[in-house]
Amino acid sequence: MERRNFIKTAILGGIAGAVQLKSNNLLAGEKMSVSASNDLVAVMGGEPGEMYKKGIAAMGGISKFVKKGQKVVVKPNIGWDKRPEFAANTNPELIAEIVKDCLAAGAAEVTVFDHTCDEWQSCYKNSGIEAAAKAAGAKLAFAHDEKYYKSVPLPMGVRLKEVKIHESIIDCDVWINVPVLKNHGGARMTIAMKNYMGIVWDRRFWHSNDLQQCIADCATYSKMPVLNIVDAYRIMTQNGPKGKSIEDVQNPKALFISADIVAVDTAAVRFFNQFREMKLEEVSHIGIAEKMKLGTTDIDNLKVERIKIG
C-alpha cells in the first residue's frame, strides 16, 4: 500500500471511529431529550395488550423510542417455570404486543431473553413468552450460559464496578425493560431496576455484596432502557418472587410506563401498597438510585397521565 493511501485510510478510519463514538453520544443525548408528552403513564382496567396501546399512545407512541432499522431488545422477567396465571413472569400478551409495536415502528429485529432462575427451557416454554414473542415476530436469545455474557465496566458503581451483561443488550440499539410487579423476600420488591438481574450472569455476587446497592449500581450501566413498562395485570403480593400457588396472586389489571426507572418503580410500589403495606424506604434500592441520580421518586411533581379503561 502506498504511503499516501495508507494515511488516507488511517484518517478516514479515524474520522469514522470518531463519528461512531459521537453517534453513540448523540443517541444517548437523544434518549434523554425524548420529549414525551408525559413523564409517566398509568393505565388500569383493560387487557394487557389494550392497556399497552393506550399507555404507549399517551407516552407519544413507540416511534419516539424505537427508530427505523434499530435492533431492539425487549427484556421481560421469565425467571421461573410457572404459567402466566401465577404472575411469576411478565405477561406474554403484553410482550407480544410490545414486540409487534416495535416491528411496526420499523425495528430491524426484536430480541427477547432472560437469564432464568429455574431451568431455562421450561421457563421460556411454560411462561408462554417464547411462543407469544415468536408469534409476534421476535427472536428468543439464549441466556443460560456464561458464554452469552460480556464484561462491561460500571464506573459509577459503588459495590458493583464491573458486570457481565448479556450480549444482546450490549449489541442492541435500544432496549425496553418489561418487569412484572412482585414482592420479593430479599429486595422487598422486584420491579424495573430489579429486572436488571436477568441481564447479568453472576447474581450471587450481588447477593453477597449488598444486594440493594448492587441493584442500583447495575442501573448505572450506560445503556439504559428507553422505556420501562411495568406489568401489573396480575401481581404477586406474597411469597414472591417465585410464589407458591395462585393464592399469592392479585388481579388489578394495571400497567405503568416511564423512561425514568426510579419514577416507575416508585409508582409501582405506591400502587402495590394498596394491596399490602410496603414503604418506599424499605425498597432501599429505589432511594439509593435516586441519590445516584438515576431518576426521581418525586412522582407527584412529574407529568403523570392516569388512564382508566371500562
Next chain:
Amino acid sequence: MNYKILKWVRVAVSLVFIIGITAAFIFFVNRESALFSQFLKIQFVPSLLGIFSGGAVVFVLLILLTLLFGRVYCSTLCPLGTFQDSTTRVANLFKSKKKRRFKYDKPKNWIRYSVLSIIAIFFIGGVTAPIAWLDPYSNWGRVSNEIISRVEQLLHNALSNIFPEAIFFRSYAHFAVGSFIFALLFISAVVIFSSLRGRLYCNTICPVGTLLGMLSKISLYKPKIDESKCNKCGLCVINCKSQCIDLENQSVDESRCVSCQNCMQVCKRAAISYKISLRVKENKKNEKLEPASNERRRALIAMGLVGTALAAKAINFKPLLSSKPKITGIAPPGAVSIDNLKRNCTACYACVSACPNNIIQPASMEYGLDGVLLPVLSFKHHFCGYECNMCTTVCPNDALKPMSIVDKQLSQIGEAQFFQEKCIVHTDGTDCGACDEHCPTKAITMVPYGEGSLYIPSLNVDICIGCGGCEYICPAVPEKAMVVYAKAVHGVALKPTEDKQEKVKVDDFGF
C-alpha cells in the same frame, strides 16, 4: 424356512434396538419424548429388577423366548451384542481374509460360571453392584451417556458456534471423570475382545449371557447339524462369532450360541438348521462331551438362581454386605431409600442423561463403596426442578419408582439446614434472600432481623423437600449458609401452607 430372511429380520430388529436405546441417552431426544425410554424396559436385567413394578411381562417373555429359540436376547435385543457384531464387522475390514475366519473354541466354563455365581451370591444377599458393573445393557447405557452423548454434545456445540442464534450452547461443567473412565475402559475391552474373538465377552464374562446360555440348553428349538447333509466344509465354523460349532463332533454348544443364524444362512447344503429337540438326547457324539443329565442340571441351576434371586427380591433382603459410612449422597426422587437404590439400580444412567438440570451425577463415595457409580444429586450447578419428574419416568428398573408431579412435590429427598452464623444477612448486615427466592414450597420465609429493616431466612423443615434450590443459590463463601443433607430413607413432606389472602379491589393508582 428361509434363514436369510430370518437373519435380516434379526439384524433389522437389533439395529432398531441399539438405535432406540442409544437415543434414550441423547440430550435432545430424551427431552422431547419418552418414547425411546420404552426401549430400555425391554432389557433383561432391568426387567428382572423391575419385576414387581411392571417388568414381569417383559421378563417372562424374554425367558420364554430363550426357552423357545435360545439366546435371541443376546443377538437381537442386547445393545452391547449388536455393538460387538458391528465392531467385528469393522475389524474384519482391516484383516486378511484368512484372519477373518473364526475357529471353534472350547467354552471357558470355569470363568463364566464363577462370574455368574459370584454375582448371584451378591445379588441374593441384596448387593446389586456387581451386576451393575457387568450387565451389558447398563454398560451400554454408561457408554451412551459418557461417550456417545459427549460426542453428540461436542457436535452440538460446534453447530452452536456456526448457528449461534438457532442452536444453544451446552455447558461442559457436568462431567464425572470416574464414570467416564469406567465406561471408556469397559468399551475398550469389549472392542478388543470383539474385534479379535467375536462374542468372547458374551460367552465368558457377561452374566446375562451365561444365565441365558444355561437356559438355552433346554430350549425347544436348537441349531442342529444334519450329518447326512454336512460335508464338513467348515463354512459355518468360520462364520460363527460365538465360536461354538464343533465340526469334529458335529455339535453346536447351545449355551454359547447367540441364535444369530449366520451359520444357517451360509451353509450351502442346508445342513445346519433349527430343529425341535424335546429331549436332550439326539446327538450321541455330543453325549460324550456333555451328558444330557448335566445339561438339564445346568438349566435347572439357572432357573433355581433366577427363582432364588426373585424370592430374595420379594422378601426385600437388606444388604448383607454394605459399607456403612456416613451417607452424604442425596438419592434422586423415587429412589425411596438409598438401600432401595443400591438393591435395584444398575447405574445405566437413564436418569443421569434425562435430567434437564444435569444435577444427577455418577457417585464416587457418597453412598459408600457399594454405591460407586450410582446416580447421586449434586447441587453445584443447579437444583431439582419443582415441576419435573423426568428421572422417575425413565428408570427401567425398580430403582426410581414412577412418581406423579404432585407426589414428587412432597417427596423429601433431603433436608435443608440453616447456619445463621454464615448467612450474608448476619455477616454483612445487608439484604440477601436468595434462598427464599428459590424455595418452591416456602419452607424458607424471611423474618425481621435485628434493629434495622433487615430480614433473615427462617426454615420450616416439615415442608422442605430437599430440592437444593437454597443450597445452590446461597452466595455465602467459603461455606454455604443453607445446606441440604441426604435422607437415607426419603420422607413425605407436609403440604405447603395455603396462605389465603383477601382479594383486594382497587380503583385508584395509589399516587
